[in-house]
Amino acid sequence: MAASRNPFKPSAGATPPHLVGRDDQIAAVADGLDEGPGSPGRLTIFTGARGVGKTTLLNAVDDVALEHGWLFVDETATTGLMGRLDEHVSHMLEERRPRPKRRLTGINLPASFGGVSTELTPELSAGLRRKLNALLDDLERHDSGLLLTIDEVHVSLPDMREIAALAQHMVREQRQFALVMAGLPSAVSGLLSDGVLTFLRRADKHVLGDVSIDEVHDALVATFEENGRAMTPEASELAAEATFGYPFLIQLVGYHVWRATDGGVADLDAVDAGISAARRRLGSLVHETALADLSDLDRTFLVAMSVDDGPSQMADLRRRMGEVSPQHANTYRRRLMAAGMIEQVSHGKVAFALPYLRDFLREHGAAYGLGPDEL
Numbered sequence: 001m002a003a004s005r006n007p008f009k010p011s012a013g014a015t016p017p018h019l020v021g022r023d024d025q026i027a028a029v030a031d032g033l034d035e036g037p038g039s040p041g042r043l044t045i046f047t048g049a050r051g052v053g054k055t056t057l058l059n060a061v062d063d064v065a066l067e068h069g070w071l072f073v074d075e076t077a078t079t080g081l082m083g084r085l086d087e088h089v090s091h092m093l094e095e096r097r098p099r100p101k102r103r104l105t106g107i108n109l110p111a112s113f114g115g116v117s118t119e120l121t122p123e124l125s126a127g128l129r130r131k132l133n134a135l136l137d138d139l140e141r142h143d144s145g146l147l148l149t150i151d152e153v154h155v156s157l158p159d160m161r162e163i164a165a166l167a168q169h170m171v172r173e174q175r176q177f178a179l180v181m182a183g184l185p186s187a188v189s190g191l192l193s194d195g196v197l198t199f200l201r202r203a204d205k206h207v208l209g210d211v212s213i214d215e216v217h218d219a220l221v222a223t224f225e226e227n228g229r230a231m232t233p234e235a236s237e238l239a240a241e242a243t244f245g246y247p248f249l250i251q252l253v254g255y256h257v258w259r260a261t262d263g264g265v266a267d268l269d270a271v272d273a274g275i276s277a278a279r280r281r282l283g284s285l286v287h288e289t290a291l292a293d294l295s296d297l298d299r300t301f302l303v304a305m306s307v308d309d310g311p312s313q314m315a316d317l318r319r320r321m322g323e324v325s326p327q328h329a330n331t332y333r334r335r336l337m338a339a340g341m342i343e344q345v346s347h348g349k350v351a352f353a354l355p356y357l358r359d360f361l362r363e364h365g366a367a368y369g370l371g372p373d374e375l
């Protein structure tokens with residue numbers, strides 16, 4: 001084993017060497033596949049802040065499907081979703097059919113032939129629902145089924161309506177079918193409150209949060225050891241704490257500590273260097289992207305929060321923002337909670353939901369509305 005190969009995976013959706021703290025969610029979906037049609041795990045939605053591991057968990061759920069002898073399709077809720085789904089299902093169906101010797105599909109004959117479209121494999125031109133039923137007929141004969149995972153769901157994509165209708169149909173027909181979705185909190189709450197997509201409200205919703213520092217510690221130590229290195233006890237404890245249990249940081253801290261390790265054992269120096277590098281990368285990979293999605297006023301609210309060393313009082317924030325009304329301040333608070341940026345810690349008090357966001361805003365606040373000097 002090459003000791004120099006870095007085993008950590010600090011990039012979006014990359015499968016980590018150890019998936020920390022997601023056993024319950026995986027078991028819920030696995031039970032759903034075991035239990036049969038109508039089981040809650042067969043209609044599941046994961047939500048949580050950026051970098052909490054939604055995409056990674058969907059990938060893990062795809063593996064669960066394979067372990068159950070099921071097929072899966074993994075997709076993202078972007079324009080053309082239904083068309084792509086149609087292609088996947090057609091392809092799977094075709095793969096499972098004995099191949100005719102010669103097949104012409106969808107040839108447009110010239111007008112002299114009557115100008116009609118000749119379709120030699122009718123199932124390919126039929127609706128997606130029909131294809132899906134045909135695929136499931138075949139899969140169910142082999143004790144199998146189909147899992148559809150859809151990442152980054154949001155209500156504004158019209159295709160989501162069709163997906164909801166399709167899933168409803170599959171459940172009603174008691175097919176061996178499961179739908180597992182993931183999205184940011186604001187997107188998921190929009191989806192679940194939409195009047196047209198009421199079926200999706202039945203989804204088993206899991207809010208993904210930070211994982212336990214003890215489990216992070218064990219995963220870091222195991223990853224080092226499995227890859228031919230070690231960590232001193234002080235180093236592994238400090239590194240685990242520096243992740244705050246936030247999944248993206250587990251990979252970033254692990255990756256940069258590994259890089260900073262000279263020789264086979266990570267010590268406190270390597271961890272110090274690794275944590276600084278991880279924090280810088282977190283800023284450009286997560287904080288910048290998350291802030292870019294917000295309105296100027298929402299960012300100003302966050303910069304106003306960054307003045308405090310701990311949770312912020314709403315009354316202080318209103319004052320710092322130039323005496324905005326309680327109603328406006330509440331609107332910003334609600335939007336930022338839905339975006340997974342802040343959380344309410346007690347009545348009238350809010351805190352950052354992403355680690356090191358405060359530090360990032362203190363350093364870069366001027367670029368995001370008012371700088372601390374003006375507050």
Ligand SMILES: Nc1ncnc2c1ncn2[C@@H]1O[C@H](COP(=O)(O)OP(=O)(O)OP(=O)(O)O)[C@@H](O)[C@H]1O
Nearest residue numbers: 011012013016020050051052053054055056247248
């Ligand atoms: N349970 C976990 N244990 C260890 N590392 C994890 C875990 N979940 C995710 N990661 C790591 O965290 C990083 C971010 O994960 P991922 O891209 O899945 O987050 P996300 O919630 O989909 O983020 P976004 O909202 O930006 O799409 C990746 O590097 C991934 O390997």
Ligand SMILES: [Mg+2]
Nearest residue numbers: 012013054055
């Ligand atoms: Mg993702």
